[in-house]
Amino acid sequence: MKKQVLSAALIVMMVLTLCACGSSGSSGTATKGVLVMATNAEFPPYEYKEGDKIVGIDAEIAEAIAQKIGCKLEIEDIAFDSIIAEVVSGKADIGLAGMTITEDRKQSVNFSDPYATSSQVVIVQEASGIKGLSDLTEDSVIGVQIGTTGDIYCSDSFQNIERYNKGMEAVQALTQGKIDAVVIDSEPAKVFVSENAGLIILDESYTDEEYAAAIRKDNTELLEAVNKALSELKADGTLDAIVAKYISAN
Ligand code: ARG
Numbered sequence: 001m002k003k004q005v006l007s008a009a010l011i012v013m014m015v016l017t018l019c020a021c022g023s024s025g026s027s028g029t030a031t032k033g034v035l036v037m038a039t040n041a042e043f044p045p046y047e048y049k050e051g052d053k054i055v056g057i058d059a060e061i062a063e064a065i066a067q068k069i070g071c072k073l074e075i076e077d078i079a080f081d082s083i084i085a086e087v088v089s090g091k092a093d094i095g096l097a098g099m100t101i102t103e104d105r106k107q108s109v110n111f112s113d114p115y116a117t118s119s120q121v122v123i124v125q126e127a128s129g130i131k132g133l134s135d136l137t138e139d140s141v142i143g144v145q146i147g148t149t150g151d152i153y154c155s156d157s158f159q160n161i162e163r164y165n166k167g168m169e170a171v172q173a174l175t176q177g178k179i180d181a182v183v184i185d186s187e188p189a190k191v192f193v194s195e196n197a198g199l200i201i202l203d204e205s206y207t208d209e210e211y212a213a214a215i216r217k218d219n220t221e222l223l224e225a226v227n228k229a230l231s232e233l234k235a236d237g238t239l240d241a242i243v244a245k246y247i248s249a250n
Pocket of ligand 1: 039040041042043047080097098099100101145147148149150185
């Protein structure tokens with residue numbers, strides 16, 4: 001009996017340490033038992049706002065992870081290019097934002113096991129006559145969300161990049177004829193194209209990518225707990241069910 005009480009106490013302590021990782025940050029927003037997730041809720045179907053609520057695949061995955069590790073989830077909506085800094089500073093415990101694993105980001109944070117795949121696609125106006133990547137020239141003006149992998153790739157390949165705070169703003173500029181194309185992740189692209197008449201996604205796409213959770217380098221305990229939770233959620237079908245809720249198979 002004593003043993004059981006002791007181990008129960010140990011588990012509670014372990015959980016509290018896991019979720020308390022954010023409390024080392026200067027803001028003090030993260031308190032014991034709370035898993036603070038930093039995201040940028042401008043990225044349907046992964047994270048977006050429904051009224052005041054942040055919903056989407058990442059929000060639900062985070063909720064499921066938080067439940068498994070016994071924490072309450074708190075979501076912070078910030079600029080995409082601030083998420084890594086927020087995690088590094090400890091103000092957030094986890095960055096979950098359809099974030100692509102890149103070598104460069106790995107210098108600053110650890111990534112969990114991947115939970116989704118994606119690719120960078122190109123959105124153009126159907127009437128533009130642009131049919132493939134080769135129709136884009138040096139003079140083409142490309143819109144991206146600032147700090148994203150789309151931004152990084154295009155900055156290497158094109159001279160005229162327009163950087164927007166939100167992917168949707170880039171898409172609006174495209175519909176207004178201010179830019180020639182938008183380079184963005186495939187699933188958000190489908191959502192934006194379905195909401196704006198006259199736009200198409202080119203068949204050819206750029207790189208394939210993997211999404212994962214970003215976690216502070218010294219927080220290996222949380223990294224392990226998140227990976228364990230993710231593999232359980234994959235195995236029991238929860239992950240697939242969450243994805244199916246937001247992305248219809250076609
Ligand atoms: N996958 C891309 C990247 O990692 C874009 C992610 C944008 N996410 C967002 N929540 N706005 O750079």
